[in-house]
Amino acid sequence: MSTPQVTSSSAPPDGMAKLLLRSFDGFTHRLVSKKSPRDCTAEEIPVIDLTGINGNLDSRKAVARNILQAAENAGFFYIQNHGIPEETIQKARQKATEFFHLPIEAKSRVAPRVEISSYGYWGAGARQANPSSSRDSKETFNFHYEPAFDPLYQGRLEDIPEEVTKHLPKDGFVWQDLGVPHFQNDVLEYWRACLSLARRLIRIIALALDLPEDHFDAVTTCPGADMAMNFYKGHGDVPIEDLEEVGLGAHTDLQILTLLWQDEHRGLQVLNSQSEWVFAPFIPGFNFDKKLGVLPSCTSEDNPPKYEPATCGELIAKRLTQSVPTQK
Known part of the structure; x- marks a missing residue:
């Protein structure tokens, strides 16, 4: 993973800001995006x-x-x-x-x-x-x-x-x-x-x-x-x-x-x-x-499960993926 760095005296490019961080050798600067989290x-x-x-x-x-x-x-x-x-x-x-x-x-x-x-x-x-x-x-x-x-x-x-x-x-x-x-x-x-x-x-x-x-x-x-x-x-x-x-x-x-x-x-x-x-x-x-599915007490012949069983990890991964805005 590359780490964008900048000297303390140089100006950051457009859309970027300088982030000051402590390191083993003292202070260092990194470039970070100004986009909202x-x-x-x-x-x-x-x-x-x-x-x-x-x-x-x-x-x-x-x-x-x-x-x-x-x-x-x-x-x-x-x-x-x-x-x-x-x-x-x-x-x-x-x-x-x-x-x-x-x-x-x-x-x-x-x-x-x-x-x-x-x-x-x-x-x-x-x-x-x-x-x-x-x-x-x-x-x-x-x-x-x-x-x-x-x-x-x-x-x-x-x-x-x-x-x-x-x-x-x-x-x-x-x-x-x-x-x-x-x-x-x-x-x-x-x-x-x-x-x-x-x-x-x-x-x-x-x-x-x-x-x-x-x-x-x-x-x-x-x-x-x-x-x-x-x-x-x-x-x-x-x-x-x-x-x-x-x-x-x-x-x-x-x-x-x-x-x-x-x-x-x-x-x-x-x-x-x-x-x-x-x-x-x-x-x-x-x-x-x-892996869990719809509870049996919540279903019947006339009201079958609408969702397949899934693990919590699978659901979280899917939700995180869906939370990313599409690029236009």
Whole structure:
């Protein structure tokens, strides 16, 4: 995938704008289209079935090929059959909702202490992912990787290398009780499930790069597996005064991969290979492989089914394709 870039001093061509992004080497600029965002197509952000990661080597390599293709052409993809229980996801979501609806005075008790770390509660407007846009209107609670929470080290914390422990922030205060029952337990249960999935996906990525499956194992024993919960308050029926306001500014992530769960509210945008912003719509549930038809109780001899059985994945792919406007 080519990446249109432009120097900070050159003027963008007609119909394009310069997007400022942070990178490993500092700031960089990219050219992006001024077209209004549209819904993505099924090809732009594909749905990848992870069932094969539990199969034999050929099955795992098949998943690896799909991920490599998506990474090279989109850089973003949905996953299905990932193995994280829906109950685990929803419990974490519920606790996040309860946390963000606490009074600001309570949430501020776990605000970052800059002399220790940058983890904890960040209020609306406290951070700015993109320096060329407005401050982020979202609220955030984030925390860092902690071996004591990692299933890999249960019962053997003495195996943690000293160079790891001495660099971990001493900010356990972020987990103090603020009046949300089971907050830490339910959030960490979800984090552990994501951590386990991420370690398996890294092995699939190794296969995709024609490397031994365990190539990255040695560098994922104590990974930078941070987690952030973001809350976008929205405006309801109140008119938006600042049309340049962003929930979270344009950015690239630091990690090898990011597992992102989103709710049903429209907002997530991805920059496609044509340098256009496209919406990545929410897809409810995860049982994409289950084929369902019209319920028998809704049909009869005089009222036969009007539609053939289909899987959720097939219906989503068809809807995404239909959402693309025809060219005139």
